[in-house]
Amino acid sequence: MSTPYAKLPAWADYGLIPLINLSVAFIVAGFVVMLVGENPFRAAVILVEGAFGKGTGIAFTLFYATTFIFTGLSVAVAAHCSLFNIGTEGQAYIGGLGIALVCLSLDSVLPWWVIFPIAIVAAAAFGAAWGFIPAYLQAKRGSHIVITTIMFNFIAASVMVYLLVGPLKPAGSQAPQTRNFLSGAELPKLNWMIELFGAKIRSAPLNICFLLALVMAFLVWLLIWRTRLGYEMRTYGHSSKAARYAGISETRIIITAMMISGALAGMMALNPVMGDQHNVAIDFVSGAGFVGIAVALMGRLHPVGIVLAAILFGMLYQGGAELAFEMPAISRDMIVIIQGLVILFAGALEHMFRPYIQALFASVSPKSVGMQAVNGKGA
Amino acid sequence: MDSFNAVIQVLDSTIRLSVPLLLACLAGLYSERAGIFDIGLEGKMLVGAFAGASAAAVFHSALIGLGTAVLISVAFALVHGFASITHRGNQIVSGVAINFIAAGSTIILGQAWFSQGGRTPALQPGERFEAIIWPGADAIKDVPVIGPIYAELISGHSILVYFAFAMVPFTWWVLFRTRFGLRMRAVGENPAAVDTAGISVAWLRYRALICTGILTGVAGAYLSMVQNGGFVKDMTAGKGYIALAALIFAKWKPVNAMFACLLFGFLDAASIRLQGSPLPLVGKVPAQLMQALPYVLTVILLAGFIGKAVPPRAGGVPYVKER
Numbered sequence: 001m002s003t004p005y006a007k008l009p010a011w012a013d014y015g016l017i018p019l020i021n022l023s024v025a026f027i028v029a030g031f032v033v034m035l036v037g038e039n040p041f042r043a044a045v046i047l048v049e050g051a052f053g054k055g056t057g058i059a060f061t062l063f064y065a066t067t068f069i070f071t072g073l074s075v076a077v078a079a080h081c082s083l084f085n086i087g088t089e090g091q092a093y094i095g096g097l098g099i100a101l102v103c104l105s106l107d108s109v110l111p112w113w114v115i116f117p118i119a120i121v122a123a124a125a126f127g128a129a130w131g132f133i134p135a136y137l138q139a140k141r142g143s144h145i146v147i148t149t150i151m152f153n154f155i156a157a158s159v160m161v162y163l164l165v166g167p168l169k170p171a172g173s174q175a176p177q178t179r180n181f182l183s184g185a186e187l188p189k190l191n192w193m194i195e196l197f198g199a200k201i202r203s204a205p206l207n208i209c210f211l212l213a214l215v216m217a218f219l220v221w222l223l224i225w226r227t228r229l230g231y232e233m234r235t236y237g238h239s240s241k242a243a244r245y246a247g248i249s250e251t252r253i254i255i256t257a258m259m260i261s262g263a264l265a266g267m268m269a270l271n272p273v274m275g276d277q278h279n280v281a282i283d284f285v286s287g288a289g290f291v292g293i294a295v296a297l298m299g300r301l302h303p304v305g306i307v308l309a310a311i312l313f314g315m316l317y318q319g320g321a322e323l324a325f326e327m328p329a330i331s332r333d334m335i336v337i338i339q340g341l342v343i344l345f346a347g348a349l350e351h352m353f354r355p356y357i358q359a360l361f362a363s364v365s366p367k368s369v370g371m372q373a374v375n376g377k378g379a
Numbered sequence: 380m381d382s383f384n385a386v387i388q389v390l391d392s393t394i395r396l397s398v399p400l401l402l403a404c405l406a407g408l409y410s411e412r413a414g415i416f417d418i419g420l421e422g423k424m425l426v427g428a429f430a431g432a433s434a435a436a437v438f439h440s441a442l443i444g445l446g447t448a449v450l451i452s453v454a455f456a457l458v459h460g461f462a463s464i465t466h467r468g469n470q471i472v473s474g475v476a477i478n479f480i481a482a483g484s485t486i487i488l489g490q491a492w493f494s495q496g497g498r499t500p501a502l503q504p505g506e507r508f509e510a511i512i513w514p515g516a517d518a519i520k521d522v523p524v525i526g527p528i529y530a531e532l533i534s535g536h537s538i539l540v541y542f543a544f545a546m547v548p549f550t551w552w553v554l555f556r557t558r559f560g561l562r563m564r565a566v567g568e569n570p571a572a573v574d575t576a577g578i579s580v581a582w583l584r585y586r587a588l589i590c591t592g593i594l595t596g597v598a599g600a601y602l603s604m605v606q607n608g609g610f611v612k613d614m615t616a617g618k619g620y621i622a623l624a625a626l627i628f629a630k631w632k633p634v635n636a637m638f639a640c641l642l643f644g645f646l647d648a649a650s651i652r653l654q655g656s657p658l659p660l661v662g663k664v665p666a667q668l669m670q671a672l673p674y675v676l677t678v679i680l681l682a683g684f685i686g687k688a689v690p691p692r693a694g695g696v697p698y699v700k701e702r
Contacts, residue, residue, distance in 0.1 A: 032484065036491035084471050086418075143681035144690070146471050147627060150418070150620055151674040151681075158671035166665070293475055331497075333486040340479025348462035348473035 007369050008358055014300060018346060020353050022298065025341035032337055036329045043323060043330065050322025051315035055199025057322070059191055059206040063276070065307075065314030066206075069213040070268035071292025072299060072306040073220050074261045079301050080224055081257035082237035087134060087149025088265040089289025090156030091127040095266025097160065098126030099273050100168060100178050100280040103185035115185055119274060120212070120267060127266015128259040130156060135258030139251040145258075153289075164282050177281035187275045207275035216264060217303040223260070224303075233257050265289065287336075294339045297347040313339070387527045389648050394532065395606065397644025398543045399424065399598045399615075403622035404629070404636045405543075405550050406594035410456075412554065412631060413587030414567035414693035419459055419474035420595055421619025422481030427452040427599020429485040432499040432610035433492065435506040444506065444604055449596035455481065456592030460585050467697035478619075486612045497612035499603070507604045508537040537605045539597060546594070550633040563587050567691035570698040580698045595619075624677035631691065643673045 008017070030040035051061045071088050078085035085091075102122045106115050134148035161176070170179040187208050191201040224230040236243040236253045244250060272284055291313055298312070299305030313335075320335045345352075361369045403420045410417040430451035435444025455477055462473040486497045493499055513534035520530040554560040562583055566573045570580045602618075603610040625643055629635035650669030 032487065036487060084469075086471075086475070137678070137682045141682045143678070143683070146416075146418070147623070148678055148681055151624060151678050154617060154620065154674045155671050155678075158667040158674075162665050162667040290475070290479070293472070297472065329491045331486065331490060333483045336479050336483030337487060338483075340476045340481075340483060343472060343479060344458075344462065344476035348468035348470075348476055349466050350468065352466050 008354070008361060009369070012357065012361065014302075014305075017350070017354065017357065018298065018300060018305075020357070021345040021350060022342065024353075025338065025345040028341050028345075029334070029338045033330065033334070038327050038329055043327060046323050046326050047316070047319030049319075051319035055191075055194050055197075055201045056204050057318055058199065059194055059201050059204030060318040060321075061311065061314040062190075062194075062210055063204065063206045063271070063314070064317040065310040066210045066213045066271045066275075067268055067288045068291050068295045068310035068313045069217060069307055070264055070271070071289050072295030072310050073216060073292075073303065074264035074268070074289075075292045075296035076299070076301040076303075076306055077220060077224070077233075077264060078257055078261040079296060080230075080237050081233040081253060082240070083135075083138070083254065083257060083261075084146050085131070085149055085258065085261050085265075086146055086293070087131065087152050087289075088261070088268075088292045089285055089287070090149070090153035091130045091262040091265035092268045092285045092289050093153075093156045093160050094130040095123040095127035096269035096273050096280045096284060097163065098122035098124075098266065099269055103181045103274065104168075104178060107182040107185035110184055112184055112187060116187065116208075116274070119185070119270060123266040123269050124263035125266070127269075128263040131258040131262020131265070132255065135255045138258075139254040157283075161282060164280070168280070175281070178279045181274070181278045185274055186278055187270075189275075205272075205276035207271070209271040209275050212267070212270070214307070216267065217307050220264070221303040229256065265292075291339060294343045294346070297350075298342055383524070384527065385652075387531050389645070389652050391531050392648040392651070393641060393645040394536065394540065395644075396647045397640040398540050399601050399606070399618050400622045400625055400640040400643055401543045401637060402546070402594050402598035402601065403619055404625045404640050405546050405633060406591040406598065407623055407626045408550065408554075408629075408631060408633060408636060409563070409587045409590040409594070411626065411694055412567045412691055413563045413584045414570060414691055414696070414698075415459070415463055415584055415588060416470040416695045417459065417474055417588075417591060418471055418620075418623060419455070419477035419481075420591075420622055421615050421617070422474075422478035423452045423455045423592060423595035424599040424602065424619050425478075425481040425485055425613070425615045426455055427596040428603035428614055429489060429499070429599070429610045431596070431600035432502065432603035433489070435502055435604055436493075436500040436609070439503070439506055441506055441508050441604060445508075445597070445600045448600040448604075449593050452596030452599060453589055453592030456588045456595070457585070460588045463697060464581050464584050464588075467699065470695055470697075482613065485610070489610065489612065499610040502604060502608045507608055508539055510535045510537055511541075537601075539601045539605055542597065543601070544637070547633050547637045554633065559586070564691075567693055570693050574698070574700065584698075621673050624673055627690075628677055628680055630689070646670075646672050 033040040033043050051057050071092065074088045074091070075085055099119045099122060102115065102119045106118065130152060134145050134152055137143040137148050138145040164176045164178070168178045169176060190206045190208060190210055191204055195201055224234065232243065232248045232253055235246060236248060236250070240250065243253065268288060269285070273280055277284065295306055295309040295313055298309040316335045316338060320332045323334065324331050358369055403424055407417055407420050427448040431444040431448030434447035435441055459473050459477055462468040463470040489497045489499060516530040516534035519526045554564065562573060562578055566580055566583045573583065574580050602614055607614065621643055625636060625639040628639040646669055650666050653664065
């Protein structure tokens with residue numbers, strides 16, 4: 001996000017540095033595991049086996065990854081425009097409201113393949129609308145987007161709690177959630193895809209949203225690097241002054257970027273709501289919006305990186321569940337720590353190792369870091 | 380008389396509920412005035428609460444608990460400083476990271492050390508801060524009007540409550556009447572000018588963050604050792620963010636911060652008190668509306684519809700010496 005102050009070859013920039021940052025985050029996480037008296041290496045083995053060892057594990061990993069691809073893309077689109085959207089969580093929550101309205105009113109009359117596109121549009125529209133207000137306030141009134149999106153997360157939570165314990169709750173039920181959707185609003189599973197490779201799957205929630213997420217990743221790549229709008233967004237993100245001189249409307253670009261970001265966040269809700277639980281319950285987002293921040297930072301804001309980072313976090317979530325089962329001292333909250341460490345080392349401290357690596361590169365080959373060799377010595 | 384007592388009770392819980400907000404809000408004031416955005420107030424309060432309750436339970440001393448809370452909270456503040464001052468990282472990203480690390484590690488360590496589902500052992504008397512009864516409180520309790528006000532509102536709080544309210548004039552004095560305060564405000568507005576005067580920008584900002592850490596530590600200790608007799612997971616429950624909202628609402632001024640926190644505390648107390656019972660004139664107000672009100676008010680303020688909130692100019696921008 002900020003400009004690096006030590007130049008490196010591209011492969012080091014996009015491969016080596018993230019890898020080092022990630023390793024440090026995991027090493028620190030390993031110390032936490034040691035602190036609670038468990039063996040970090042055994043923990044890592046259980047984690048990876050839990051995530052990829054069996055067909056069911058893989059399906060769960062990809063199910064979680066689907067969610068994180070959406071939220072990661074959401075954070076990344078805004079970040080390309082130098083907007084820090086912490087509101088992904090709330091936008092996804094409100095996206096769930098859009099899906100609930102569509103599914104509750106149509107699930108008895110239409111088949112899933114008609115409801116699904118309508119639900120996509122509704123989720124995206126509701127998410128975008130929730131992103132629009134902070135964007136408008138940033139563009140027109142100069143209110144800091146980070147603060148307003150944080151506030152909107154809380155407002156979204158209050159709105160949803162109000163609706164789910166009140167109007168949306170079926171009469172006679174105690175649980176704060178909508179009624180279960182009928183089969184018309186249940187998305188088909190993708191388990192056959194993994195069974196093609198010979199793995200057995202018991203019940204896993206991996207569903208068609210995974211493909212939608214991949215399509216969205218491709219579309220985001222197209223948007224950011226192959227369209228005029230994306231170019232304008234990146235220009236604005238790089239230098240708002242340059243964008244203004246180039247005649248790019250600040251208001252339009254901020255609002256568009258945030259609405260796309262909000263729409264992607266809203267679509268995240270499709271995966272757990274229509275693909276798995278078949279209802280909208282309180283706190284169904286459960287922090288996925290914040291995971292999106294880690295995923296986007298780790299994926300260096302590039303869709304390919306985001307998909308990979310999302311699978312890594314899907315692995316952590318699925319493997320973490322197995323880990324909690326095998327090692328009672330470690331609950332799933334371990335992932336929250338890892339998430340925090342990844343955000344710290346891949347985000348806030350992303351340049352910590354850069355000067356050392358650059359020095360290393362410079363001593364081996366000055367040209368690789370853009371320096372002229374002076375009298376055979378690295379400058 | 381009944382309604383008078385009810386008002387006193389609501390005001391009393393207003394004070395109790397606004398203390399952690401006030402401490403966190405003043406904590407944020409130090410760092411933001413020095414030009415460091417800190418959305419990690421929540422996380423620092425949480426580790427403070429956990430460290431305080433754990434140390435108090437293990438060493439059977441409230442003071443050791445408070446000290447540990449402050450120490451750990453300052454350590455987290457220094458991590459924030461290391462990332463955002465020394466390495467010029469994104470301050471918001473660093474704050475988010477701290478919140479996550481705090482949320483995860485307090486549960487994991489709590490479970491590993493005490494195995495009570497993320498709780499710390501219930502604190503015994505002597506391990507927590509007791510209420511201080513002011514002289515004569517019992518004697519004049521039955522005097523109408525003044526009695527309840529003195530006995531309920533002024534007397535009968537723990538030392539941390541008085542500390543929090545004493546921090547308001549103290550912070551004002553530090554900020555506007557000391558050399559450190561002047562320099563701190565300057566570093567938040569124009570760090571280059573401070574640098575030109577030969578004063579270290581980094582060291583000044585680190586000191587501001589240490590102040591932040593101390594206050595969030597006390598705020599955490601208040602939550603787990605006064606309000607609640609032990610640590611419960613996620614016990615800050617968004618208070619750090621409300622404090623942030625209060626800070627904006629107060630336009631980064633200490634006395635305003637106190638009133639903003641009292642207002643937000645009052646909204647909280649009133650929503651607990653009402654619990655769905657109808658208000659005169661407006662009828663039944665959903666509890667969720669009352670809970671969302673601080674956030675809505677802050678957004679409206681940020682939008683510039685009630686006055687204008689202008690943050691310190693250099694806020695969020697890492698300082699680079701060479702330009």
